Amino acid sequence: MNLYDRIPNNVNLSEDKKLQRALEKWLPNYLDWWREMGPDGFQEKDVWLRTAVDVGSEGWAHFDYVKMPDYRWGIFLEPAQPDAIVGFGDNYGRPAYQEVPGEFRNALRRIIVTQGDTEPASVEQQRQLGKTCPSLYDLRNLFQVNVEEGRHLWAMVYLLHGYFGRDGRDEADALLERRSGNPDKPRILEAFNQPCDDWLNFFAFTMFTDRDGKYQLSALAESGFEPLARTCQFMLTEEAHHMFVGDTGLGRVVRRTAQLMKEGNVRELGGIPLDIIQKYINFWFSYSLDLFGGEISSNSADFFAAGLKGRYKEREQYTDHLATNENFTMTVVEDGQLKTREVPLRNALNELLRGEYVKDCEKGLARWNKVLADEGMSERLFLPHPRFHRHVGEFAGHTFDIEGNLISREEFERRKDEWLPTIEDREYVRSLMHPVYEPGKIANWIAPPAAGIKGKSFDFEYVRL
Numbered sequence: 373m374n375l376y377d378r379i380p381n382n383v384n385l386s387e388d389k390k391l392q393r394a395l396e397k398w399l400p401n402y403l404d405w406w407r408e409m410g411p412d413g414f415q416e417k418d419v420w421l422r423t424a425v426d427v428g429s430e431g432w433a434h435f436d437y438v439k440m441p442d443y444r445w446g447i448f449l450e451p452a453q454p455d456a457i458v459g460f461g462d463n464y465g466r467p468a469y470q471e472v473p474g475e476f477r478n479a480l481r482r483i484i485v486t487q488g489d490t491e492p493a494s495v496e497q498q499r500q501l502g503k504t505c506p507s508l509y510d511l512r513n514l515f516q517v518n519v520e521e522g523r524h525l526w527a528m529v530y531l532l533h534g535y536f537g538r539d540g541r542d543e544a545d546a547l548l549e550r551r552s553g554n555p556d557k558p559r560i561l562e563a564f565n566q567p568c569d570d571w572l573n574f575f576a577f578t579m580f581t582d583r584d585g586k587y588q589l590s591a592l593a594e595s596g597f598e599p600l601a602r603t604c605q606f607m608l609t610e611e612a613h614h615m616f617v618g619d620t621g622l623g624r625v626v627r628r629t630a631q632l633m634k635e636g637n638v639r640e641l642g643g644i645p646l647d648i649i650q651k652y653i654n655f656w657f658s659y660s661l662d663l664f665g666g667e668i669s670s671n672s673a674d675f676f677a678a679g680l681k682g683r684y685k686e687r688e689q690y691t692d693h694l695a696t697n698e699n700f701t702m703t704v705v706e707d708g709q710l711k712t713r714e715v716p717l718r719n720a721l722n723e724l725l726r727g728e729y730v731k732d733c734e735k736g737l738a739r740w741n742k743v744l745a746d747e748g749m750s751e752r753l754f755l756p757h758p759r760f761h762r763h764v765g766e767f768a769g770h771t772f773d774i775e776g777n778l779i780s781r782e783e784f785e786r787r788k789d790e791w792l793p794t795i796e797d798r799e800y801v802r803s804l805m806h807p808v809y810e811p812g813k814i815a816n817w818i819a820p821p822a823a824g825i826k827g828k829s830f831d832f833e834y835v836r837l
């Protein structure tokens with residue numbers, strides 16, 4: 373097998389012998405990880421998958437039946453822009469970094485490792501879901517998300533191997549050693565240690581947690597370190613499908629629930645009651661908000677100053693790329709009360725990015741509420757207040773109700789079952805999860821999709837079992 377078939381790439385791998393050797397050494401370890409921690413029970417099945425074979429409009433979305441371990445894990449970067457510059461921060465306007473600047477080396481490695489760690493983590497979280505899929509269409513979408521997260525790991529490992537030498541190689545190995553939810557060697561970020569063991573979790577995860585990924589990748593796609601920017605730009609094209617799976621998946625659950633509400637008692641009819649859907653939204657939205665980091669952050673200021681991590685659509689949305697003169701008004705907890713504080717804008721960039729994310733999530737909620745309205749229901753779903761149920765940043769260590777009012781820990785404990793999934797809720801949802809493997813059939817708790825994938829109908833045999 374020639375190199376390009378083993379590791380498809382557009383980074384001229386055949387001319388960089390050192391990098392080639394490093395990646396060829398990492399490849400079998402990756403495949404071992406995939407077989408051990410990837411989708412359980414489906415490795416030898418033919419799945420109708422989209423594969424990136426090139427970054428061009430033709431090549432990046434090639435559809436065919438593939439066995440997942442044979443997926444073309446590859447390295448694809450968007451084409452280089454001639455005369456690329458550092459787009460923001462203290463080095464604004466200087467030529468973009470083609471190598472890692474020594475003074476930012478640790479910061480940059482940390483950014484790449486943290487992003488890279490989320491990719492295999494989500495595959496691990498989702499590895500049992502194939503056994504309870506609501507349809508073949510959904511099974512295929514799950515596997516599509518999984519293989520692309522695997523490829524995103526490749527993208528980050530390429531940067532570690534290609535630009536960080538020895539410690540980059542060590543970090544690349546460690547990415548295959550940590551395990552989601554394992555107390556001895558957990559994944560780095562908490563949302564990626566939470567179980568994702570039923571399909572309502574999966575849809576909420578791809579809606580809210582993959583969407584965090586979109587915003588992190590967008591901020592890194594602005595990076596002055598050009599190889600990182602180009603890598604993230606290409607990953608974003610794949611990430612859009614993951615959010616589509618979550619957004620439409622939850623919308624289909626909402627539709628089915630609304631239909632069952634009109635027929636009688638949703639539980640007795642085997643559906644998922646709206647209040648349980650709301651609690652799953654509350655859970656995953658709040659954990660995903662934590663992924664943006666502290667509200668007031670010197671790291672965010674350093675990353676911006678260094679030109680490593682920009683704002684959302686930095687080039688498009690802003691004219692002042694220095695961000696040195698502005699302040700940001702932030703709500704904080706002081707002496708047991710909510711107060712406002714002025715913070716230099718550069719220290720508030722996590723919060724700024726989180727705000728963009730929340731706006732995007734609200735659009736999803738509006739789509740689901742439109743489904744409820746279309747079905748003639750007056751009930752509505754909502755996002756909890758961003759202060760609710762936080763474990764990172766200003767609001768961690770304080771307790772808030774779903775509307776963001778500061779409450780005592782006792783009151784939170786007394787009321788949390790109203791807001792977050794209880795063990796009984798989770799057990800109930802799990803009790804509905806029985807696999808549907810027949811083409812064209814669908815589980816009772818979810819509506820079929822409006823259309824199939826890439827022009828195929830819903831009853832297409834997306835996975836050959």
Ligand SMILES: [Fe+2]
Nearest residue numbers: 491521524585
């Ligand atoms: Fe990803």
Ligand SMILES: [Fe+2]
Nearest residue numbers: 582585611614
């Ligand atoms: Fe994703």
